[in-house]
Amino acid sequence: MKMFEYMGKEIFSKFGLKVPKGRMVNTPEDAALIAKDIGGAVVIKSQVLSGKRGKAGGIKFADNPEQAKAAAQEIFEMTVQGHTVEILLVEEKLKIDKEFYLAITIDLAAKRPVIIASIKGGMDIEEVAEDYIIKEQIDVELGMQSFIASDIVRRMGVTLNSPLGKELVRTIGALYRIFVEIDAELVEINPLVISGDKVIAADSKITIDDAALYRQRELPRVEERTVVEKTAHDLGLSFVELDGDIGVMANGAGITMGTLDTITYYGGKPANFLDAGGGTGEEGTVKALELILSRNPKAIVINIFGGITRCDDVARALASVKRNIGIPVPVVVRLVGTNQEAGRAILREVGIEAYDFMQDAIKKVVELSK
Amino acid sequence: MAIIIDETTNVLVQGISGKQGLFHTKQMLSYGSKVIAGTSPGKGGTTIEGIPVYDSVRAVIEKHRIDASVVFVPASMAKDAALEALEAGVKVVVIVTEHIPVHDEMAIVAYAKRVNSIVIGPNTFGIVSSGKCKIGIPPNQFFIPGPVGVVARSGTLTYEIVGNLTAQNIGQSTVVGMGGDRVVGLTFVDVLKKFEQDMETKVVVLIGEIGGFAEEEASQYIKEMTKPVVAYIAGKSAPQGKQMGHAGAIIERGKGTYEGKVKALTEAGVKIVELPFEVPRIIKELLLKL
Numbered sequence A: 001m002k003m004f005e006y007m008g009k010e011i012f013s014k015f016g017l018k019v020p021k022g023r024m025v026n027t028p029e030d031a032a033l034i035a036k037d038i039g040g041a042v043v044i045k046s047q048v049l050s051g052k053r054g055k056a057g058g059i060k061f062a063d064n065p066e067q068a069k070a071a072a073q074e075i076f077e078m079t080v081q082g083h084t085v086e087i088l089l090v091e092e093k094l095k096i097d098k099e100f101y102l103a104i105t106i107d108l109a110a111k112r113p114v115i116i117a118s119i120k121g122g123m124d125i126e127e128v129a130e131d132y133i134i135k136e137q138i139d140v141e142l143g144m145q146s147f148i149a150s151d152i153v154r155r156m157g158v159t160l161n162s163p164l165g166k167e168l169v170r171t172i173g174a175l176y177r178i179f180v181e182i183d184a185e186l187v188e189i190n191p192l193v194i195s196g197d198k199v200i201a202a203d204s205k206i207t208i209d210d211a212a213l214y215r216q217r218e219l220p221r222v223e224e225r226t227v228v229e230k231t232a233h234d235l236g237l238s239f240v241e242l243d244g245d246i247g248v249m250a251n252g253a254g255i256t257m258g259t260l261d262t263i264t265y266y267g268g269k270p271a272n273f274l275d276a277g278g279g280t281g282e283e284g285t286v287k288a289l290e291l292i293l294s295r296n297p298k299a300i301v302i303n304i305f306g307g308i309t310r311c312d313d314v315a316r317a318l319a320s321v322k323r324n325i326g327i328p329v330p331v332v333v334r335l336v337g338t339n340q341e342a343g344r345a346i347l348r349e350v351g352i353e354a355y356d357f358m359q360d361a362i363k364k365v366v367e368l369s370k
Numbered sequence B: 001m002a003i004i005i006d007e008t009t010n011v012l013v014q015g016i017s018g019k020q021g022l023f024h025t026k027q028m029l030s031y032g033s034k035v036i037a038g039t040s041p042g043k044g045g046t047t048i049e050g051i052p053v054y055d056s057v058r059a060v061i062e063k064h065r066i067d068a069s070v071v072f073v074p075a076s077m078a079k080d081a082a083l084e085a086l087e088a089g090v091k092v093v094v095i096v097t098e099h100i101p102v103h104d105e106m107a108i109v110a111y112a113k114r115v116n117s118i119v120i121g122p123n124t125f126g127i128v129s130s131g132k133c134k135i136g137i138p139p140n141q142f143f144i145p146g147p148v149g150v151v152a153r154s155g156t157l158t159y160e161i162v163g164n165l166t167a168q169n170i171g172q173s174t175v176v177g178m179g180g181d182r183v184v185g186l187t188f189v190d191v192l193k194k195f196e197q198d199m200e201t202k203v204v205v206l207i208g209e210i211g212g213f214a215e216e217e218a219s220q221y222i223k224e225m226t227k228p229v230v231a232y233i234a235g236k237s238a239p240q241g242k243q244m245g246h247a248g249a250i251i252e253r254g255k256g257t258y259e260g261k262v263k264a265l266t267e268a269g270v271k272i273v274e275l276p277f278e279v280p281r282i283i284k285e286l287l288l289k290l
Helices: A005-014 A028-038 A065-076 A146-155 A163-181 A210-215 A227-234 A253-265 A282-293 A311-324 A340-349 A358-369 B019-031 B057-063 B075-087 B102-114 B155-167 B188-197 B214-222 B258-267 B276-289
Strands: A022-025 A042-046 A059-062 A088-092 A098-107 A112-118 A133-137 A184-195 A198-201 A205-208 A238-241 A246-250 A272-275 A299-306 A331-337 B010-014 B034-039 B051-054 B068-071 B092-095 B118-120 B126-129 B133-136 B145-152 B172-177 B203-209 B229-234 B271-273
Touching: A005 A088, A005 A163, A005 A205, A022 A028, A028 A042, A028 A065, A028 A088, A042 A065, A059 A065, A065 A088, A098 A163, A112 A146, A112 A163, A112 B102, A133 A146, A146 A163, A163 A184, A163 A198, A205 A210, A210 B075, A210 B102, A227 A238, A227 A282, A246 A253, A246 A282, A246 A358, A253 A272, A253 A299, A253 A358, A253 B155, A253 B203, A253 B229, A272 A282, A282 A299, A282 A311, A299 A311, A299 A358, A299 B155, A311 A331, A311 A340, A331 A340, A331 A358, A358 B276, B010 B019, B010 B057, B010 B075, B019 B034, B019 B133, B034 B057, B051 B057, B057 B075, B068 B075, B068 B133, B075 B092, B075 B102, B092 B133, B102 B118, B145 B155, B145 B188, B155 B172, B155 B203, B155 B229, B155 B276, B172 B188, B188 B203, B188 B214, B203 B214, B203 B276, B214 B229, B214 B258, B229 B258, B229 B276, B258 B271, B271 B276
Parallel strands: A246 A272, A246 A299, A299 A331, B010 B034, B010 B068, B034 B051, B068 B092, B092 B118, B145 B172, B145 B203, B203 B229, B229 B271
Antiparallel strands: A022 A088, A042 A059, A042 A088, A098 A112, A098 A184, A112 A133, A184 A198, A184 A205, A238 A272, B126 B133, B126 B172
């Protein structure tokens, strides 16, 4: 789950990191009020879940409340990287000496957190030469220690016993604590503004591990999926809308991708990716079928190789949808694995003969979609 | 021979009284796996399917030699369960549970490394040394003994390919599921090294998918292997930037693409098959040449 900048800054603040003075607003009038409170020049930032807001015009400066109101009005009326803007963050304009970069994410190859730091932060961090990027993997059993943060600061070329050096060591420690405490996959500060001896998080980018949300009850929730994708997620299904006309349901991400690959190979076009997951029971299967039908496919293929999923559960669900709701398009079923015979018997009662092999079922459904 | 587990492996089921734990304990027993104990806090002293149940892993190892455990507990308790088994000295821990927080996964993997134990998963179907021992959740009837080693990221796709092999009467030495999550214990390279050493394994099937770097890493080691490797990579037709189910299966910033993986593997001498059901034909050809 991605978080808005203002949410991230609230978290930063709670953990003792310095952030610019400011507040989130929903109207141009409030933007003017906050600008007045802050006094002096302000920056008005669109709150959308994508980077490159500055380049897209989603960040504007203002010298007084009237300008702030006009700038806010302008941003509310635009779309930033395809997102409509509903929230703005109005903040004091910082005096910037330098812009650094600091982030913590997971190094998947090393299976450890990695700290990424650079003295060349700002808009084009992707373009910064490797020489200026410091990477430090963290041993999770050792955790973040002061000597590690100090060494990162040393490698950044900042004098350790200077006020700035000390402040950077503290910042790295705090950011690691945040990374762990909120189950983050990514915490990023870009730019990390150096203003005199002060170190200020001028932006925040945070992604939380969805699997850990159950124990992060205090974090605000942000929804970025489409309504249909959210419905699927809440049912424990993984659903992605595609452009074709063959409805697809399979169990397991790998076999679902394999099904799409095979459909494409035989000249068909999948309408969706739907991984019903392992252990999907009857109810989940019914909902999965409803989702597929909502895409108005010309034909549907159901490809089940039951391990933890039981073929009879899937068959019962399919039979019940066919009897009670009706399926307006041809359905081709491939059903093998756990409780296969029971499942096939149930399907036979509603006139569906299941295939043994995936390629045969897919050839058939592609033919039916033409 | 086989790798990691065989007919002598004593298996512990953690979370034996839950719905999945119970169902798959029965399945494992019927496959012939030596499931000799289970844990379920508060149910110590009872038996399930004739198997003694204990309150904790420490209580189990006071009475039994355990070679491998399988974790069926819910995600919120899985880290504790895995660490409990590792701390008690279990050398192979198979974590079937899905949706475990990635920070927990990093902690499990780090501790396993320190105590020099193998973690398979999380979010894995498990491991089968065909005809000898199954630990995990694959359907029994598709696994028969033979010369093909299989290592995969995805469960059902593995059943698909192993099922096709078995339908052609081509058996498997060991089938290993690494797990679909981004951070998992065993890697392709770990498993390939074991297959290279294993006398029973003659050829290896690698089942990968788009996203991550696991296949690229594997290709580096495959260059040193003497045994032939056949690979299928799922997700050729997947659109960029869309997450396809597995947390692992997402393409970002041009990394982990189908083309990149196929290129790396092909350069390492791997035979790539375009569709899952082409695997048996290619394997047959390779076995005839040996």
